[in-house]
Amino acid sequence: MTATTNPRVRFTDLHPAQTDLAQAVLSGLARTPKRIEPKFFYDAQGSELFETICAQPEYYPPDAEREILETHSAEIAAALGSGCVLIEPGAGSAAKVRLFLDQLQPSAYVPLDISGDFLLQAAHDLAEDFPWLDIHAACIDFAHSLRLPEQLPETHKVAFFPGSSLGNFEPADALTFLQEVYTAVGPGGGLLIGIDIPKDQAILNAAYNDAAGVTAAFNKNLLTRIRNELDSDIDPEQFDHLAFYNTELNRIEMHLKSRRAQHVQINNQSFHFAPGETIHTECSYKYAPEPFQNMARQAGFQPRHTWLDRRGLFSVHYCSAPE
């Protein structure tokens, strides 16, 4: 555990070793088709870019989810139960939890994220605005394990998983993750989760291809990380951002598309790209309320409430873990 300047903020650093990036890139680029997991977007620059994506007019999910959390904050707080330990995997800037912290009055807030420096700053900013709140932040990779910091208050636990981040898992892995959340919160606990809904392709395609090019910059930041953190001559300018809705699989796919035939060196290994060949960098699966509720049931949860924004673009669900 690292001491921080605010006694109400504790920080546990379980940051994955840098070799994780090297291993993932070398094995991902050796596959056909080439693929790198989206968690590697998030260094400090990637986290900042994600915040900027959230401010783009085409990217509707944050506004829709905020509308739901604000409109129903009292009902949400009542469902979760005051005094809970509130755990947020992939908390990022911890912006959304602010919308119901005062009503909920949790006994502790546990933001978890792979982007450690960004998380620590977010925890301090939150502590300034909510001086009564105990914050136990931890830098973890939740894809490895949903490890919680030690010395949490002994009371019921609720996981908060907004931003439709569940959609970044392949469906089978999403179910495994929900099962891990179920184990982490235990009997009597709960899950408050934001899930994006399938919709008109034009809205989806625009959301992941914003006119300002911020999602493109976020996608390409992965290549900048490879160039900066590994021994590589990869040139991000030789790749284009590609994002589209795959209607058969109900998912947005993000790729980095090679502009030309090229060889790239990474840690003494050479990778060939044909013109137009892509690295698949992210999936964002969309789930209508019923398929999501079925998955939550399979993981052991009982779906209790579903709220939609007024345009019906996005959903927030509360599920309980039976005693």
Ligand SMILES: C[S@@+](CC[C@H](N)C(=O)[O-])C[C@H]1O[C@@H](n2cnc3c(N)ncnc32)[C@H](O)[C@@H]1O
């Ligand atoms: C799409 S952003 C969502 C941020 C925030 N929850 C929201 O709703 O605005 C995903 C967040 O999850 C974090 N993240 C992604 N993969 C992760 C992993 N495997 N382990 C821990 N954090 C992860 C990222 O750093 C980022 O902050």
